[in-house]
Amino acid sequence: xxxxxxTDVQARMLRTLSADEQAxxxxxxxDAGVMIDATNTKADNDTxxxxxxxxxxxxxxxxxDTDIPIGATQGSxxxxxxxxxxxxxxxxxxxxxxxxxxxxxxxxxxNQIGSYSPVQELAEVSV
Numbered sequence: 088x089x090x091x092x093x094t095d096v097q098a099r100m101l102r103t104l105s106a107d108e109q110a111x112x113x114x115x116x117x118d119a120g121v122m123i124d125a126t127n128t129k130a131d132n133d134t135x136x137x138x139x140x141x142x143x144x145x146x147x148x149x150x151x152d153t154d155i156p157i158g159a160t161q162g163s164x165x166x167x168x169x170x171x172x173x174x175x176x177x178x179x180x181x182x183x184x185x186x187x188x189x190x191x192x193x194x195x196x197x198n199q200i201g202s203y204s205p206v207q208e209l210a211e212v213s214v
Contacts, residue, residue, distance in 0.1 A: 088117070088120045088121075088124065089113070089116040089117045089119075089120045089139065090116070090119075090120050090132055090135040090136045090138075090139045091139045091140050091143075092113070092116070093108075093109045093112040093113050093116070095136060095139075095140050096112050096116070096140050096143050096144060096147075097109075099141075099144060100144060108147065111147060112143055112147065115142075115143045115146055115147065115184060116139055116140075116143055118184055119139040119142040119143055119184055120135070122142070122184060122186060123138055123139065123186070123194065126186060126191070126194060126196055127194045127195055127196060129195070130193075130194045130195055134193050138186065138193060138194060141187070141190060142185065142186065142190070143184070145184075145185070146183060
């Protein structure tokens with residue numbers, strides 16, 4: 088289930104998406120919704136919308152070849168020598184959907200340490 092539309096992503100990117108980008112964005116928003124629901128179905132829909140948009144923006148980037156790629160920690164450009172160089176940070180990916188640690192906290196996951204008991208889950212369902 089998608090929690091946002093391509094117009095929500097477009098508004099956050101401050102540019103108009105092409106028809107191909109709109110189709111890709113719609114597909115990725117559906118994928119992001121599935122990933123979010125796999126982590127926490129109880130988060131409110133507004134939070135899921137924000138997280139979905141952030142995930143998709145990271146995946147499709149800005150779409151402007153002159154911008155620094157999302158996830159880059161360093162970058163350089165030159166003039167007539169046509170040189171561009173980007174250093175990608177460790178633990179980041181470009182073009183892939185993922186939920187960042189900040190977004191996990193938004194979804195109520197955070198840094199949970201402990202154990203899981205299926206018996207406790209059954210007790211909560213039967214109550």
